Amino acid sequence: MLSFFTDPGADSVDMFGGKAASLAKLGSRGNIPPGFSLSINAFQAWADAGSSEMPAALIDEIKQAYTTLERTCGVIDVPVAVRSSAVDEDGVGESFAGLHDTYLNIIGAENVIEAVIKCWRSLANDEAIAYRKANGLDFDSAQMGVVIQQLVFADVSAVAFSANPITNNRNEVLINANYGLGEAVVSGLVTPDTIIVDRNDLTQQTVAIGAKEKMTVRTENGTEEKKVPRIMQGMAVLTDAQATEIAELVINLENHNGWPVDVELAIHDSQLYLLQCRPITTLN
Amino acid sequence: MMHVRRVNTYYYMGVTPSVPMEQMQEAGQKAEATLKSQLPIIADRWNNEALPEIRGYHDKWNAFNLTAASTSDLLAHLDWTLETFSRLWDIHMRTLVPALVGPSMLQDLYTDLIEDADPMDAYKLAQGFDNSSLRAGEDLWKLSQTVQQSDAIKTLIENTPTNEVMSALENSDEGKKLIAGIDAYAQAWGRRSDTVIEIGDPSWVEDPTIVIENLKAYLQSDSPNPRDQWNEVVAERERFVAEVQEKLAGYPEPVKQQFNMMVGAGQAGHWIQEDHNWWIDQQGNHQVRHVFLEFGDRLVATGAISDRNDVFMLYGSEIIDAADKGFAGDFKAIVIERKAEMDKWEKIPAAPHVGTDYGTPPDNPVTRALGRLFGWGPPAEATPSGTISGRPGSAGKVTGTARIIIKLNEAGKLKKGDILVTPTTSPPWTPLFATAGGIVTDTGGALSHCAIVAREYKIPAVVGAQGASLQIKDGDQIEVDGDAGTVRIL
Incomplete structure (x- = not known):
């Protein structure tokens, strides 16, 4: 069992x-x-x-x-x-x-x-x-x-798609990222940062700093949604190197699986963790 | 860009955009990014770049023999002095903006992170770092302790008019020893005067009256060492920093790093706000003043003016022209005329501002910090009649006798536990904080000199209580509520 x-x-x-x-x-x-x-x-x-x-x-x-x-x-x-x-x-x-x-x-x-x-x-x-x-x-x-x-105590959580699920563009990797545990970004509770990476040369096409209204933080026996401090709402959550590492990972996963992937990721102590990987279900 | 305009003998300062309106947003973002990049290195830049450069200028000023200089050397020295003074103020602005924005952003971050937090608690995170104002205050207190050891000297100081104390001290060996002590204090900390914007005011080196007034206050009140509570202030900070860090234990690492960085910026900002003032505003003014005084002496020698201080009634061009002509000329009539003009306008309250009012500035980290320095925005909520609303400056509630002090030469009337009521304070006023039971100012916010130092001394303060020094009468019993930011006349 x-x-x-x-x-x-x-x-x-x-x-x-x-x-x-x-x-x-x-x-x-x-x-x-x-x-x-x-x-x-x-x-x-x-x-x-x-x-x-x-x-x-x-x-x-x-x-x-x-x-x-x-x-x-x-x-x-x-x-x-x-x-x-x-x-x-x-x-x-x-x-x-x-x-x-x-x-x-x-x-x-x-x-x-x-x-x-x-x-x-x-x-x-x-x-x-x-x-x-x-x-x-x-x-x-x-x-x-x-x-x-x-549970990886994510300092940063990201959701990444090996194809752009909004435009259906197969040449673009789309990454959403926010501070803290993944709940706030996965559940659509906040507007995360959005980074679009060109699959061919891994260059960043668009970086849109999201409002990041909230972040999920760890409490003694659970988690809680907290306000992201104003000063950090205007900052980019991911470094360029982290965005590239994520793009490479999702491209590899797509190549391995044979279908475009939708993954959940966590970064803790500068280490990238893969939490979930599933097919993108909405692509045309 | 900053502009200064002279209106009816008063100087008004205005700030206008340095780029066309359509470029404002972009310029603002760039400035904000530059500013944020400075926050982690406020202390480094001050200690390793600004201060060594400033010390170099003061060394050069101190080494220059004014009285022995030829006229052409003196004129060249004046050129260098004005150029250097301008450079000092360049450093001043580069230093002060991040030093002011650091603590202000720490407050924003703290209240963003901790729900229902008292915004003033944020400054507990930054308190308890030594600075020039505190050291100067403590050294003066130490001097008062040497007086305490001799009943004769103590009686002499208490019973002699302040301006006759120095000559009276000459009459005994003990007195001469104290003169040496006062001279040493003036050498160490005397390159300062009442305010930081007026080179016409004598510095304590020239006129030890203020030092003696402060000594009198200390003697009358048997003040404890103003640093007695220092360990407690430091311990409270350490405890509070640890407490907040504990609350943030489950927060993402970048948030914790941001918090720790901003605590560092707030701490450096607090002590640099006092130290930059000592090294630039006060000592800088002193140096410039003394170069002009040499011109004043030479103009007195030729009979062009009758008092060396009258040089401050002349324009720079007039002084330089006169020097070029062997300090010839007669400015006595002009001096009388200009003094009369200043006396006339001094009796007429000046408009608080002139020109176009462009309304509330946009909300950003810099305007928020300036607001907390100058005390912009609405004061504490309306309160029952008989109370004056200001802003919380330093926590605690105290009742005492109000002493209205406009100039530091009145410092002697402040007795232990009295409430100091004044339009504003600047770092040279710090010794009074050891005597005062509480402080009320007409202007300023939580990041003003007064509020910062009152917190270091753990005395209640209400700042930015507009009109307080006019409404409150000397001798009134008043209650100062530093938490609510209100003052009640009892």
């Missing part, structure tokens, strides 16, 4: 959902924070037991996996992100970006278990149901995996 990203079979969409599978598939193609996934069987066991308490065996399994993750990361009480990974999301056709719940900065196995249950419940949240209806997806057969991954 549980596999680490590096375990054989962890890249099965049917078993772990789109998000979990794509992380497993990325393998060594990016600097990915370590983590594990719960399969749809775990969800099913919980649903069969009446959707209240988590079965005892699964609780033990999660506790053990969390301890292993602590060891892998070399961090006691390693903070993690707990994200839903529905089987019918992040397929080449549809993106559920942000519709299912995500819990950040979760510390300790008990809290992870609590967050997992909340994720399972979010399969049936209003926006997700509406999205399924609108896209002709069946709700009754919806299945969900959950990803538990070390």
Whole structure:
């Protein structure tokens, strides 16, 4: 019912959902924070037991996996992100970006278990149901995996597209970036910086400094949206070198996958982390 | 571009754009970028570039033998003096703008980051750095302690009119020792005068009256060392910086770096605001004044004027013309006429501003900083009658006897715990802060000299309380609320 990203079979969409599978598939193609996934069987066991308490065996399994993750990361009480990974999301056709719940900065196995249950419940949240209806997806057969991954305390978060999703221009990489954790930029809460990079020579075509009204910061046991100080709203979030590094990464990922990619990235301690990679679902 | 115009013996300063209107925005952005690039290096530039250059000029001024110089050497020295003075003010503006904007932007950043923060708390992050104003104040207090050790000298100073103290001291060995102490103080810190804009005022080197007035104030009040609370001020800063850093622990690294950089800029800005004033405004004026005084002495020698200070009633061209003609001429009538003109206008309140009012300046980091220096914008909220609204300058509430002091030669009337009420203060006024229980000024904002030094001395201050020095009468009991920015006449 549980596999680490590096375990054989962890890249099965049917078993772990789109998000979990794509992380497993990325393998060594990016600097990915370590983590594990719960399969749809775990969800099913919980649903069969009446959707209240988590079965005892699964609780033990999660506790053990969390301890292993602590060891892998070399961090006691390693903070993690707990994200839903529905089987019918992040397929080449549809993106559920942000519709299912995500819990950040979760510390300790008990809290992870609590967050997992909340994720399972979010399969049936209003926006997700509406999205399924609108896209002709069946709700009754919806299945969900959950990803538990070390949380990188992003100083800067970015979303990058290997093709421009707005103009459909395949020769352009589009990068959105903001200070702090990724929520503010992923959820469309703020106007991030926008950088357009020419795929052929990696030159920056456009740099639009966004208003960056808010940023997601870490609190003792979660995250919070805070105002970006006025002086930093007018600054470029990414250095030229960081923008180039991101452009190169997404071009490589597209070349490897054979389809244009939409990725989530974090920069911490000058290190670029790849958090998610999925197809761009809106390109013509 | 800055313009100065003389209207009815008063000087008015105006600032106009130096580029056409259509280029304003671009020029503004460029200036802002340049300014921001200076913030992390305010202290470095002052210590490694500005100060060594300025010291070099003062060394040259101090080494020049004015009385021995030939007329042509003196004229050449005057040329160099004016050129150098202009250069000093160039350094002044390059230094002061970032030094003023640093603390102001620190306040903006602090209130942006910390919800519901008291904006004045931002300055706690920058307090407790030594500066010339504080050192000059402390040295004067130390001098007062040597007087405390001798009852005879103490009685003499207390009972002798201030302008006769120096000659009275000549009569005893103990007195001569104190004269040596006063001379040493004047050598170290005396190249300053009442204000920083008037070369007509004598510096303390020429006239030790102000030093003696301050000594009198210290003796009457048995003041503790003004630096007694220094350790507390420093500890409060360190505690507060750590506290805010802790609150920002979960914030992105670039935000933390920005905060730490701006704390550094605010700290450097605070002490440089005092130090630049000592090295440029005060000592610079002193040097220029003394070059002109030599011309004054030579004009007195030929009978062209009757007092060396009358040289300040003449235009530069008149002085140079006279020097070229062997200091010949007779300016006595002109001096009387011009003095009468100044006396006439001194009795007529000057218009606060002349010319076109272009309204509120655009909101940007520089105008915000200037507003906090001069006290622009609305004062504290309307309060019950009998209260005067100003701006918070330094926290705390205190009640005491108001002492209206317009010039430093009245400093002696301020007793320990009295409230100093004055149009404005400048760094030479710092010794009074050790005696005052609180301060009220007519002008200025949270970044004015008065507010900064009051915080260092931990005494309540209300700044920019327009009309306070006219409305409050000497001897009134008043309550100063430095948190609310209000003054109440009891």
